[in-house]
Amino acid sequence: MALFLETSTVLLRRIKDIRPLTAKRHRVKGKWATTLPKHPPTRLALQHFDATYSAQLGDLWPSVRVALLSERKYGALLNNFCHSPDLEELQAQGSAPLRLHQAGLWPLAAVNKAPQGETIWSEFWSIMPDKFGLLSYYLMDAASVLPSLALDVQANHTVLDLCAAPGGKALALLQTQSARFLCLNDSSVSRTSRLKRVLHSYAPKELLTDDKLRITSVDGTMWGEIERNSFDRVLVDVPCTTDRHSLMEDDNNMFSRSRVGERRSLPRLQAELLLAGIIAACPGGEVLYSTCTLCPSQNLGVVERAVQLAEENHGIRLQVVSLRPLVRMFQNTFHFAPDLHLGEMVVPHLAANFGPIYMCKIRRLA
Amino acid sequence: MNGSHLPSWCLSCRLLCSASDQTASVSSQSSLRLSPVLSLHSLSDMGFTESQAGQLFDSVSRLKGASAAKHVLSTLTVLFVLGLNPTSVQKLIDKCPELCMVKETQLQQRIQHLRKLGLVEGSLQRTVVHYPKILTVPVKSVKNVVQFLREKCQFTTQQVTEILRDSPAVVLEDLDQLEYKFQYVYFRMGIKQAEMVKCRLFRFTMEDVRCRHVFLERRGLYQTPDKKGQTTIINPKLDSILNVDQHTFIVDVAQASAEEYDVFQKLLAREWKEEELEHGSIEADSDEEEDDEGEEPDGKSGYKKKKKR
Numbered sequence: 238m239a240l241f242l243e244t245s246t247v248l249l250r251r252i253k254d255i256r257p258l259t260a261k262r263h264r265v266k267g268k269w270a271t272t273l274p275k276h277p278p279t280r281l282a283l284q285h286f287d288a289t290y291s292a293q294l295g296d297l298w299p300s301v302r303v304a305l306l307s308e309r310k311y312g313a314l315l316n317n318f319c320h321s322p323d324l325e326e327l328q329a330q331g332s333a334p335l336r337l338h339q340a341g342l343w344p345l346a347a348v349n350k351a352p353q354g355e356t357i358w359s360e361f362w363s364i365m366p367d368k369f370g371l372l373s374y375y376l377m378d379a380a381s382v383l384p385s386l387a388l389d390v391q392a393n394h395t396v397l398d399l400c401a402a403p404g405g406k407a408l409a410l411l412q413t414q415s416a417r418f419l420c421l422n423d424s425s426v427s428r429t430s431r432l433k434r435v436l437h438s439y440a441p442k443e444l445l446t447d448d449k450l451r452i453t454s455v456d457g458t459m460w461g462e463i464e465r466n467s468f469d470r471v472l473v474d475v476p477c478t479t480d481r482h483s484l485m486e487d488d489n490n491m492f493s494r495s496r497v498g499e500r501r502s503l504p505r506l507q508a509e510l511l512l513a514g515i516i517a518a519c520p521g522g523e524v525l526y527s528t529c530t531l532c533p534s535q536n537l538g539v540v541e542r543a544v545q546l547a548e549e550n551h552g553i554r555l556q557v558v559s560l561r562p563l564v565r566m567f568q569n570t571f572h573f574a575p576d577l578h579l580g581e582m583v584v585p586h587l588a589a590n591f592g593p594i595y596m597c598k599i600r601r602l603a
Numbered sequence: 604m605n606g607s608h609l610p611s612w613c614l615s616c617r618l619l620c621s622a623s624d625q626t627a628s629v630s631s632q633s634s635l636r637l638s639p640v641l642s643l644h645s646l647s648d649m650g651f652t653e654s655q656a657g658q659l660f661d662s663v664s665r666l667k668g669a670s671a672a673k674h675v676l677s678t679l680t681v682l683f684v685l686g687l688n689p690t691s692v693q694k695l696i697d698k699c700p701e702l703c704m705v706k707e708t709q710l711q712q713r714i715q716h717l718r719k720l721g722l723v724e725g726s727l728q729r730t731v732v733h734y735p736k737i738l739t740v741p742v743k744s745v746k747n748v749v750q751f752l753r754e755k756c757q758f759t760t761q762q763v764t765e766i767l768r769d770s771p772a773v774v775l776e777d778l779d780q781l782e783y784k785f786q787y788v789y790f791r792m793g794i795k796q797a798e799m800v801k802c803r804l805f806r807f808t809m810e811d812v813r814c815r816h817v818f819l820e821r822r823g824l825y826q827t828p829d830k831k832g833q834t835t836i837i838n839p840k841l842d843s844i845l846n847v848d849q850h851t852f853i854v855d856v857a858q859a860s861a862e863e864y865d866v867f868q869k870l871l872a873r874e875w876k877e878e879e880l881e882h883g884s885i886e887a888d889s890d891e892e893e894d895d896e897g898e899e900p901d902g903k904s905g906y907k908k909k910k911k912r
């Protein structure tokens with residue numbers, strides 16, 4: 238086990254936890270000593286990112302890298318439907334959580350700005366339900382609300398969330414109560430049932446009735462065969478390499494050897510999902526594409542491809558909608574990547590350890 | 604005795620006077636603690652100036668316990684025999700008055716032992732002046748540390764001598780901590796003994812070493828060498844990581860901002876506290892579902908988990 242052959246016979250590595258970056262899963266369970274694979278997926282992911290992101294982000298990459306490999310920050314999405322003293326308590330404890338304004342006006346922009354390291358979120362995980370059984374807040378990467386905000390749902394809109402589970406962004410959409418009809422889909426049956434659980438834990442029954450909400454579990458790429466030209470807003474929050482997860486957890490990791498094929502075909506799947514979303518939108522409707530990876534081929538690459546396919550194969554013309562106003566609103570809270578020629582991206586930074594989140598908004602012209 | 608008005612001096616002066624029976628009104632309680640033979644006279648005979656003598660009394664009177672300073676005179680003698688001058692001796696006692704509690708024979712044994720360990724004249728004196736506490740440590744404890752450095756860490760005799768000379772505080776460190784530090788630098792950072800000695804590794808706390816190293820590592824600027832000792836990048840030298848002030852480290856070595864390092868230090872401290880708590884506890888798998896975005900645990904499952912316990 239010792240590193241240096243010439244002395245390895247005598248120098249016994251006694252202290253166990255002198256390990257290099259090890260996936261959290263392993264650290265917690267302490268089973269790394271015997272079963273740590275030679276090339277754990279987390280390590281492969283890091284190698285991959287080092288190669289691609291250092292070229293893409295240049296001097297920014299070391300800062301992003303250390304943030305990705307360190308404890309992330311959470312945001313608490315406060316539940317407007319919950320009547321619980323927890324909320325005040327949470328605010329009293331020095332965190333300024335994100336509350337979406339009821340009227341559909343956008344947020345009282347207040348993500349936790351306290352210096353990193355002061356709030357231990359795990360202490361909040363034991364939140365108690367109020368007397369109606371609703372929980373007071375949903376913990377998520379604060380930057381994950383941006384796609385819901387960017388979607389800019391207006392009163393009476395019909396909204397489709399094509400890949401909705403486990404439901405963070407759908408919950409954020411629901412908070413504003415502006416959508417007339419919400420259609421939530423996720424191809425994974427188990428994750429769809431989790432989505433349902435989340436909704437029932439956070440939203441009152443009146444909002445979850447059939448005339449307001451539909452939850453389905455179909456392959457999103459086939460959506461065009463169900464419903465075309467019908468939604469005012471479509472959120473396409475696709476499966477991706479989920480960079481943070483890939484770096485920190487060996488379980489269910491896209492970079493494990495057995496999933497190479499799946500990982501390589503992600504951009505194609507993502508483009509198909511986005512295309513399906515575009516087709517599902519009505520003319521004049523808007524589609525928001527989002528991922529939680531920094532990878533250009535899963536981000537702008539996908540948008541370019543889907544736009545091209547929509548025009549060539551379906552005669553749909555599209556226009557990119559600028560997200561600059563949103564970026565300006567949040568530039569003190571999140572670190573945005575500079576000079577992206579298509580879409581916007583929140584990049585992790587130690588002082589604001591949120592993201593990554595990529596977003597691009599397109600409007601269907603015809 | 605012209606009027607030096609330092610209060611400490613006045614007090615000591617009076618103590619001295621009372622010992623030599625002039626002013627009976629002064630409480631003689633403190634003076635009783637001092638050896639009867641220790642007088643201003645004897646101190647100036649030894650070569651101390653009046654103010655040095657006063658400061659000496661001050662230092663010694665900080666010691667608690669009735670017979671605390673029993674060996675003060677023999678200690679001073681031993682230090683003089685070692686070749687130190689009154690100025691150094693006074694400073695040294697000020698730094699470490701506990702030396703006055705050590706028996707003469709023990710002191711001599713300890714000094715002898717340090718000589719045997721290779722601290723030659725000159726180094727020996729510098730080490731003692733710089734870190735007088737080393738003479739409060741029993742020979743046996745020093746032997747243990749030395750044996751540990753030789754056997755567990757494979758430092759050569761010569762290297763051990765250098766460690767004692769440059770970082771004498773190792774003799775008081777917990778051996779487990781010491782082993783952790785050594786192994787961390789050896790295995791994680793891939794650094795050989797000679798370089799550790801050259802960079803005076805043992806002068807730095809584990810927290811400092813780890814924090815700077817992990818910061819570099821997570822920024823992609825430091826790699827653990829593979830079995831052949833190779834890395835795909837050129838690691839910065841241990842010397843340039845440790846022996847520079849924080850600003851230089853952040854800006855020149857890590858190429859980061861002070862804000863980032865500040866946050867990082869806090870985060871890492873917390874990470875390690877958490878790990879220490881978890882250390883060794885092997886928990887059963889919780890029934891987590893697969894989770895793409897890592898947004899678990901949401902409020903609900905957290906609540907359930909709590910309730911189960």
Ligand SMILES: C[S@@+](CC[C@H](N)C(=O)[O-])C[C@H]1O[C@@H](n2cnc3c(N)ncnc32)[C@H](O)[C@@H]1O
Pocket residue numbers: 381399400401402403404405406407422423424425428455456457458474475476477895896
């Ligand atoms: C990034 S997650 C969505 C997270 C969710 N929007 C939220 O905010 O909680 C991607 C989801 O896409 C789903 N998915 C994967 N392939 C799909 C497909 N072909 N059609 C629909 N959903 C799919 C996965 O099951 C996964 O739940």
